[in-house]
Amino acid sequence: MNIMNKMTFSTKKIGRVAIKNRLVRSATYEASASTSGYVTDKLVAFYEKLARGGAGLIIKGFTFVQPNGRAFPLMTGIHDDSYIAGLAKIAKIIHEHDSKVFLQLSHCGREVGPGGWDGEIIAPSPLPDSVSKKMPRKMTVDDIKETERAFVDGARRAFEADYDGVQLHGAHGYLINQFLSPHSNKRSDEYGRTLENRLRFVLEIIEGIQEEIGKQIPLSIKMNAVDFLSTGIQEIEAVKMAKTLEKAGIDAIEVSGGVWDAAVKFKPFAFPPECRRIRSIEEEGYHVEHARLFRQHVKVPLIVVGGIRRLEMVETVLRENIADFCSFSRPFICEPDFPNKWREGKSNDCECISCNKCGMDVTKAISLQEQYLGVRCLYKEKKSRRKK
Ligand SMILES: Cc1cc2nc3c(=O)[nH]c(=O)nc-3n(C[C@H](O)[C@H](O)[C@H](O)COP(=O)(O)O)c2cc1C
Known part of the structure; x- marks a missing residue:
């Protein structure tokens, strides 16, 4: 081990789970499940490659958690016990490579992409988002309870499939964020209006999971430090949320940002706010300062995501105690084995240029045929074709 990567390759725990290094694969839609959401051999092979590449923790x-929560085609489901066996294959293959795996439980609510759920859409309030433009039905309290139950059942299934932990997707404008954000939650009942009420949906999910599986595996959340909208979540409110979530027993927080409505602001669409374009070193690590703010208020392990591309930045984040882990999405699509290269001193950065040519565009309508080929780095494919 060289002096450059000293802290990056040290062990750190989330709950009772020891993670061999500080490099986390942030949850990434793979577009490789079957049309009904079952795990395929292609998906297992995808995760085998990632685990072989040396990531300490992989977030599936x-x-x-419910059929009406599927944002895109070929996403994986966990809404029925029949999904457990396939999901267990992913956990097994990752464990064989000495990595840990969390499963991200999600519901898209009103943010339904091309080829996603095509039935009635549900959301906290009847407001269409600016990308899908479809009018959702306002969730009744019965809908809310049913969806909370689906998250709880999802966590129990992830535990039964031998995942080391669970992550609630509370970011990027999906359902949990829709409840948290004043931009999308206009309810006047006990699930809206005040911050306390907007937190109720996620807090009831957390309570339900704790009742169902206790503290047997850690429960984490990915949340927005900012929605990047003047009407949405801002840093100060996000910090209050993080403190409440910590108090409720959340074991780790991944700091992210952005909702689809803000993608309109961040033109062109190919660069939604959670996956920003990066043209210079100054643009890297666009949530690092948000994590620094969170660190001042919460003690649970923090994971910071968003445009982190260099070992030097990871070491700085760890040395300055800004966060405990750095997570990456696009770099792993481009170069699944960059952690091994960093550990062996073969490189200190990522090949990924954050061009968002990851085989799909998360906000723009692209052909389903394209999407069905799965997530992959088109930039690298083009480069290798040129070489030949
Ligand atoms: C193709 C693609 C799929 C994604 N899918 C998810 C997902 O399933 N869950 C999630 O929380 N974030 C998802 N994201 C966002 C990433 O996890 C991450 O927050 C974002 O890309 C910024 O990190 P990066 O600069 O390392 O790519 C996705 C991003 C991309 C490019």
């Missing part, structure tokens, strides 16, 4: 991509 968007896994929908």
Whole structure:
């Protein structure tokens, strides 16, 4: 081990789970499940490659807890016990490579992409988002209870499938964020209006999971430090949320930001706010300062995501105690083995240029045929074709 990567390759725990290094694969939609959301051999092979590449923790991509929570085609489901066996294959293969795996439980609510759920859409309030433009039905309290139950059942299934932990997707404008954000939550009942009420949906999910599986595996959340909208979540409110979530027993927080409505602001669409374009070193690590703010208020392990591309930045984040882990999505699509290269001193950065040519565009309508080929780095494919 060289002096450059000293802290990056040290062990750190989330709950009781020891993670061999500080490099986390952030949840990434794979577009490789079957049309009904079952795990395929292609998906298992995808995770085998990632685990072989040396990531300490892999967060399995968007896994929908109810059929009406599927944002895109070929997403993985966890809404029925029949999904457990397939999901267990992913956990097993990752464990064989000495990595740990969390499963991200998600529901898209009103943010339904091309080829996603095509029935009635539900959301906290009847407001269409600016990308899908479809009018959702306002959730009744019965809908809320049913969806909370689906998250709890999803966590129990992830535990039964031998995942080391669970992550609630509370970011990027999906359902949990829709409740948290004043931008999308206009309810006047006990689930809206005040911050306390907007937190109720996620807090009831957390309570339900704790009743169902106790503290047997850690429960984390990915949340927005900012929605990047003047009407949405701002840093100060996000910090208050983080403190409440910590108090409720959340074991780790991944700091992210952005909702689809803000993608309109961040033109062109190919660069939604959670996956920003990066053209210079100054643009890297766009949630690092948000994590620094969170660190001043919460003690649970923090994971910071968003445009982190260099070992030097990871070491700084760890040395300055800004966060405990750095997570990456696009770099792992481009170069699944960059952690091994960093550990062996073969490189100190990522090949990924954050061009968002990851085989799909998360906000723009692209052909489903394209999407069905799965997530992959088109930039690298083009480069290798040129070489030949
Ligand atoms: C193709 C693609 C799929 C994604 N899928 C998810 C997902 O399933 N869940 C999630 O929380 N974030 C998802 N994201 C966002 C990433 O996890 C991450 O927050 C964002 O890309 C910024 O990190 P990066 O600069 O390392 O890519 C996705 C991003 C991309 C590019």
